[in-house]
Amino acid sequence: MTSLFAVFLIIVAVLLIIAAAAAVWYISTSNKLKTLVIKIEEARSGIDIALTKRYDLLKKMFEITKGYAEFEKQTVIETIKMRTNKSISECSQVNSELNEAARQLNLAVEAYPTLKADSSFKQLQITVADVEEHLSASRRAYNSNVSIFNQLTVKFPSSIVANNLGFAPVDFFQADEEKRDDVHMSF
């Protein structure tokens, strides 16, 4: 009788240890996922800020360029609709449009050597290049965090926690092939 009770106690103790370990694992996985969500949001916000800065700078550069070059039609920058707190797909869209604007600007600048030599324009080019590096860093940080997050939401057993908390895989920030390079502006 005593030995049966002892076995029962051992089983209960083992089960309690397993339950405690499972609880610790559940809490740590859920904290990991929540931390990743915050990091993803931070990186997305970084992308948003860098895109807005890039837009503002390119707009200024177009203003300066207009003094030298006549654009036949509306410039790309004028068609871009910027709003705050963009979703990641909207960020990708705006990024592609800004790339197009930068291309249009580069073409115009190539034709005017005096504009290229303009000191304030040069300074803007340097600032844009730095903003592009920040944008690239935010994009890579975002995608790195999304990759870890998506793996956790898909892989077993962390997928159980993710499903319970209502987390689903998140979209990556898609960049144009050309944009994968760090610096885009030509000096």
Added chain:
Amino acid sequence: MKDLFQLSEQLDELENLRKAVLRSLAFMAVLEVLAWAAVLAAIHFDVYLPRIAFYIPAAPLSMGFTLQFDRRRYKKKYNSLIVRQALERYFEIREFNSDYGIPYGTIKSTGMLRECNKYLANDYLSGSYKDIDFVQSDVQMTLQNSVFQKANVTMFKGRWMVFEFNKHFVCDMLVYEKSFRYAKHSEGLFSGEGRLERVETENVAFNEHFKVYAQNTVEAFYLLSPQIIDKLEEIRQNIRGDLILIFHNSHLHIGVNNFRDAFEPPVFSKIDVNTVMAGIDDDIGLITALADMLRLDRKVYKI
């Protein structure tokens, strides 16, 4: 003609100093052997020896002072006559002194290496290369015998370089080869202020060989651009020893833990200017290669 004659005279003087070092070394070795032979012979022939006799083999060690003096004189001459000339071909030298090195406080203040209790440094060089300000020295950090440490362990021996970095950054970052075991990133169960977070880059090969810890992930990616990551992989393949990079306080610290001293004069072989120059060029090449590969002269963003 007069210059050549002077140079040849100075090289002769340098060669004499080398021979003096070699003589001291040989004399010390012979004395040591004789002292041990005397003690062992006395024991063998059962000759009574007072206790003090067992300290006799230690006597030649006093010659060590003479050796140190000769070595120091030789190194000073070697540095002023040969190393300095070689350095001047590449750098604008502000200071070059073989007697001391980068102060321990400079490395300790980064807070990213385990603290050592014995620190030695020499061959301090301060200057600029392609307008990049830098300081460098040979450094040796040892963890000495203590309650927690059973034996003395050399945690770092090699070159330590501090470059002015070409990008503005505010957060600290530590990048080191996985084989180096003395980095400190305070990763643990309890997060504290200024705790560094592990960063995984998109480059699988780089992640396999390096560990990255940073205060801010986005800034880590800003500093470690894909080009820099590729270059670090390339540098890792080309140098012997562990590579440690610390981004701290607008400066980039680079440690190369290769267990060797740079700019050391030859003792056992005759001074051949061409051979010696090739060796010095290799030592200099480490500084220039790191600055060039990491493109530290590209200061377009530091505005």
